[in-house]
Amino acid sequence: xxxxxxAISEGDLSARINPKHVPKGLALATAFNxxxxxxxxxxxxxxxxxxxxxxxxxxxxxxxxxATDLIETAExxxxxxxxxxxxxxxxxRLDDLVGELLTxxxxxxxxxxxxxxxxxxxxxxxxxxxxxxxxxxxxxFDIERVLPNVHVTADRRSIARAVxxxxxxxxxxxxxxxxxRAIQQRNGVLIQVDDDGVGIPEDDRAxxxxxxxxxxxxxxxxxxxxxxxxxxxxxxxxGTVVAEESDMGGARFSLYVPNDME
Numbered sequence: 379x380x381x382x383x384x385a386i387s388e389g390d391l392s393a394r395i396n397p398k399h400v401p402k403g404l405a406l407a408t409a410f411n412x413x414x415x416x417x418x419x420x421x422x423x424x425x426x427x428x429x430x431x432x433x434x435x436x437x438x439x440x441x442x443x444x445a446t447d448l449i450e451t452a453e454x455x456x457x458x459x460x461x462x463x464x465x466x467x468x469x470x471r472l473d474d475l476v477g478e479l480l481t482x483x484x485x486x487x488x489x490x491x492x493x494x495x496x497x498x499x500x501x502x503x504x505x506x507x508x509x510x511x512x513x514x515x516x517x518x519f520d521i522e523r524v525l526p527n528v529h530v531t532a533d534r535r536s537i538a539r540a541v542x543x544x545x546x547x548x549x550x551x552x553x554x555x556x557x558x559r560a561i562q563q564r565n566g567v568l569i570q571v572d573d574d575g576v577g578i579p580e581d582d583r584a585x586x587x588x589x590x591x592x593x594x595x596x597x598x599x600x601x602x603x604x605x606x607x608x609x610x611x612x613x614x615x616x617g618t619v620v621a622e623e624s625d626m627g628g629a630r631f632s633l634y635v636p637n638d639m640e
Contacts, residue, residue: 382410391418441468479603497537499528499560499567506542507558514549514556522559530560530567531637532615540611540619543604544571544631551575552628566617566636575628583621608633 385393394414395407445464452458503521511519530537541558548556552573561568578586585591587609590602608631612619617635624630 494531497534510545517552518555520557528560528562536611540608543608548573569633572624572626572630573628574626577628
């Protein structure tokens with residue numbers, strides 16, 4: 379045990395106790411190896427996330443630097459304004475990324491969710507569509523009211539973030555229309571967001587919930603953390619989220635939230 383612990387402390391995260399060498403301490407060896415495995419997985423995930431974040435931060439920073447350099451050579455006020463707008467857009471993207479990242483880290487750290495409360499989902503949908511609808515010109519956002527009132531007991535702030543991210547994602551990829559509905563179920567509620575875009579290939583539907591995964595190379599839409607946050611919010615509520623094929627021809631995201639929060 380001491381030799382293995384020393385190896386791990388010196389950076390060999392793959393070190394494990396061979397149970398055959400400690401037949402009388404099999405339970406201890408098993409518990410130690412389980413702890414070591416979880417530690418290695420956590421550190422590997424953090425390293426991968428840090429590498430991904432570093433890559434994502436470079437893009438808006440490079441745009442800001444490039445546009446700032448060009449401002450000095452602008453020959454007209456219109457040209458100067460255009461380059462300032464480019465700086466502003468890149469700064470906003472950077473701010474959005476940092477905000478999503480802080481939320482992601484908070485959820486990963488097992489920080490407590492807010493006190494659960496009764497959330498009326500149709501009212502929440504109205505508020506979120508008012509926020510996200512104007513950001514996607516030419517896209518119609520429809521709230522399909524399956525029932526007059528659909529309630530769930532949950533952390534309102536987290537559920538609003540999850541549904542908002544789903545609406546934002548759908549708005550980016552839709553051709554003309556996004557639809558959202560809430561279906562009351564026996565022990566919780568099912569929230570579905572559909573779009574009429576190109577959809578997601580079946581083999582890629584689980585991947586979209588990983589941080590910074592983009593199915594189209596060079597696709598700079600969003601922060602790369604939106605769906606990863608939805609997945610973690612669902613998990614923290616004891617629920618699920620899956621990507622499916624929509625009857626509208628695009629993608630459907632189905633978020634199930636049970637009423638009995640853990």
